[in-house]
Amino acid sequence: MDFLSPVIAGFGVVFQPENLFYCLLGVTLGMLVGVLPGLGPAATIAVLLPITYNIEPTAAIIMLAGIFYGAQYGGTITSVLLRLPGEASSVVTAIDGHELARQGRAGSALGIAAIGSFIGGTVAVIGLTFVAPLVAGFALDFGPSEYTALALLGILLITTLGTGSPLKSILMATVGLLLATVGQDPLEGASRLTFGVDQLLDGIDFVIVAMGLFGVGEILYNLESLRRPAAPAAAVGSVYPSRAELGQSKGAITRGSVLGFLLGILPGGGATMSSMVAYAVEKRASKEPDRFGKGAIEGVAGPETANNAAATSSFIPLLTLGIPANATMAIMFGALLIQGIAPGPMLVEEKPDLFWGVVNSMYVGNLLLLAMSMPLIGVFVRILRVRAAILAPLTILVTMIGVYTVRMSVFDMFLMVGLGVLGYLMKKVGFEPGPLVLAFVLGGLLESSFRRSMRIFGGDLTGFLTQPITATLLGVIVLIVLAPPALRLSRRNRQKVKA
Amino acid sequence: MTIVAGYVPTPLGEAVLGQALAEAELRKARLVVVNVSHPGAYVDPGTAPPAELQRRVGDGHEVRQPQDTDPAAALLDVARQESAELIVIGVRRRSPVGKLLMGSTAQRVLLESDCPVLAVKDNDHR
Amino acid sequence: MTSAEAPVPEPAQVPPAYARRLNVVAALVPLASGVVAAIMSVNLGIGTLPAPGPGMWPLIVSVAMVVAAAVLVLQSRPRGDEERFTKDVVVVAIAAASLVAYAFLFELVGFEVPTVALLVLWLKGLGRESWRLTAVVSIVATAALYLLFITALGVSLPHIIAL
Incomplete structure (x- = not known):
């Protein structure tokens, strides 16, 4: 098969010792940092981003992908042991996972999560291998108007499907879009909203936004709980699930893999939504739904499989359309740009080594995750014993020095601290940084494709409706905007009828 | 009549607890077991599971788990509040260099306590 | 349990x-x-x-x-994700100010002195860790950052100690 030869060549890239090393390093670092509940995958990648600068692009992206899975699994550890989910996608894991931990079966829960993550991730990579080139081929014909609609859809979906209040998320997205306009006008070179500051002429670097809002913001926020009371060290027990537990989880892992893969492709919710749906599905599919909430192993296996599968398939829109599906993928997008790689439909064709190298590294990453998480779980749990007062200055220093290394600029440090304070304040008043960062990343694409479309359509806004794909996407956008209020209205009417 | 004991979930701590329970029995005194929890981390190996500790200490005696970065001060505080007649603590055997480096909670309790201090040694772990 | x-x-x-x-x-x-x-x-x-x-x-x-x-x-109704500002804000403010000072001193005096100073402030001042731990962590962490960024990654940070 002709199509498969670059895929196989990609394995050659992965199995270069150097790339294997960076994959291993990424998974380990991701797990170590991700186990800290304050730092989810997005923040972990943001903080560790500068370390990947001086590495060759393929290795750097392989390492970042490794950090991503590692951090994802790290969140599961705290979810199960402490009922403190590291990120939104393991919130439902905490329900039954922590109950299992209280019954002394924390090890089983973590073991099954690792096995589920491995299977879900692997299934999703196989799916990605076949779906990604199709999507990319389809997207080759996309013009500016399609990209305008796609970028708009991506921003809208994260605001509506995300975890926060939709109105607050939309406000944050506009802030992100506005921040993206700072600097020179991409087409005409006029300096915009720079307040006469020369360092802002090139625009605000994405890395600074991500590190400031996610990294510094989270660290400052966590400083409030420097004297948080500690929990007694709980025994983890055997991390190798019993045959019975494996049998119970078989169905959940199968369903979770498929569900996660499909939901992960959608922009917006991705891992979070898929884990929640998987939990609901498992509860419904179970013969004894009463066990859920009281330590059902399927309640861990389903969501954990699904969130890893979704995390993997959310690479599809990023790598094939250049549209990140969620905040974590937005940071990946930024990381790719720094390496001089523009993700989009051309990537598979133009840089097959990089594309398939990164995709195939995900098999290895998942395998490494499985191989390391089970025996090393005790090591990662020990990180939880390190006091926040010690961790906070260490992470902040890596972030501060890291941001300096991007452009050797002290100005960037000031900017990042400013954004960090903004991130802290946002968190206090219930604004999420995710939509802001995603909108910031898509801002440039949205503006330039909007302006190009306007030129093509001669300034006629209805021109968007003449393009079939664009019109369909815009129709979906209208549906998303109108659906929730319409549903609310019909529910209210029904209640009135009942009354 | 109150006895205050400093407890940590280690073999030495268990020896302290055993000795303190025996003293309480002997003196017909109330025992207050203090397990100082070091705040700031998600998990602190020095913190004992409260329910289990209470069960082992038994009814009529008390368990306290103050959050403090300075265990000696926290223990002395409880002893003062309770006007304790005796403090039971554990002491580890250490080389002179070890003492210099580690500084000793036990030493501070010995020096600053207002009441007699019973120092229990960890004989199994030299 | x-x-x-x-x-x-x-x-x-x-x-x-x-x-x-x-x-x-x-x-x-x-x-x-x-x-x-x-x-x-x-x-x-x-x-x-x-x-x-x-x-x-x-x-x-x-x-x-x-x-x-x-x-x-x-539509300012509460959405359940708002948090009260408590006196812990002071800690955050001190931390943020110290980061600004850190950035200010970074190129002026090299990264070693501000790094140790920041660690001491956060560990002892904000975290109330013991002096011994503060000293050990500050020095070891500064050395580790030096080795990571300057020696391993080859980044030219402003520094006063030449190895």
Whole structure:
């Protein structure tokens, strides 16, 4: 098969010792940092981003992908042991996972999560291998108007499907879009909203936004709980699930893999939504739904499989359309740009080594995750014993020095601290940084494709409706905007009828 | 009549607890077991599971788990509040260099306590 | 077994009136910034739809921002994700100020001295760790950062100690 030869060549890239090393390093670092509940995958990648600068692009992206899975699994550890989910996608894991931990079966829960993550991730990579080139081929014909609609859809979906209040998320997205306009006008070179500051002429670097809002913001926020009371060290027990537990989880892992893969492709919710749906599905599919909430192993296996599968398939829109599906993928997008790689439909064709190298590294990453998480779980749990007062200055220093290394600029440090304070304040008043960062990343694409479309359509806004794909996407956008209020209205009417 | 004991979930701590329970029995005194929890981390190996500790200490005696970065001060505080007649603590055997480096909670309790201090040694772990 | 009961107490319930005030203030800031940005965009030149000027896109975005912020001012009901500002804000303020000072000193005196100073401030001042631990962690961490960034990654940070 002709199509498969670059895929196989990609394995050659992965199995270069150097790339294997960076994959291993990424998974380990991701797990170590991700186990800290304050730092989810997005923040972990943001903080560790500068370390990947001086590495060759393929290795750097392989390492970042490794950090991503590692951090994802790290969140599961705290979810199960402490009922403190590291990120939104393991919130439902905490329900039954922590109950299992209280019954002394924390090890089983973590073991099954690792096995589920491995299977879900692997299934999703196989799916990605076949779906990604199709999507990319389809997207080759996309013009500016399609990209305008796609970028708009991506921003809208994260605001509506995300975890926060939709109105607050939309406000944050506009802030992100506005921040993206700072600097020179991409087409005409006029300096915009720079307040006469020369360092802002090139625009605000994405890395600074991500590190400031996610990294510094989270660290400052966590400083409030420097004297948080500690929990007694709980025994983890055997991390190798019993045959019975494996049998119970078989169905959940199968369903979770498929569900996660499909939901992960959608922009917006991705891992979070898929884990929640998987939990609901498992509860419904179970013969004894009463066990859920009281330590059902399927309640861990389903969501954990699904969130890893979704995390993997959310690479599809990023790598094939250049549209990140969620905040974590937005940071990946930024990381790719720094390496001089523009993700989009051309990537598979133009840089097959990089594309398939990164995709195939995900098999290895998942395998490494499985191989390391089970025996090393005790090591990662020990990180939880390190006091926040010690961790906070260490992470902040890596972030501060890291941001300096991007452009050797002290100005960037000031900017990042400013954004960090903004991130802290946002968190206090219930604004999420995710939509802001995603909108910031898509801002440039949205503006330039909007302006190009306007030129093509001669300034006629209805021109968007003449393009079939664009019109369909815009129709979906209208549906998303109108659906929730319409549903609310019909529910209210029904209640009135009942009354 | 109150006895205050400093407890940590280690073999030495268990020896302290055993000795303190025996003293309480002997003196017909109330025992207050203090397990100082070091705040700031998600998990602190020095913190004992409260329910289990209470069960082992038994009814009529008390368990306290103050959050403090300075265990000696926290223990002395409880002893003062309770006007304790005796403090039971554990002491580890250490080389002179070890003492210099580690500084000793036990030493501070010995020096600053207002009441007699019973120092229990960890004989199994030299 | 209540041993592993959630160690972090649920954040204290924020009174609705407080959360509402918080939301209003939080919306007024982007509202005002949006108005300023809109004015600046107009001054840049909007152009026409077929030939947009540099100010058109920022204008569209800032108008959207003003509208979203205005709706939030009107619908300021609590959404359950607002948090009360407690005296811990002081810790955060000190931390942020120390980071500004760190950046300020970074190129002036090299990275070693500010790094040790920041570690001492955060460990001893904010974290109230013991002096011994503060000293050990500060020195070891500074050395590790030196080795990571300067020796391993080959980044030319301003430094005074040459190896």
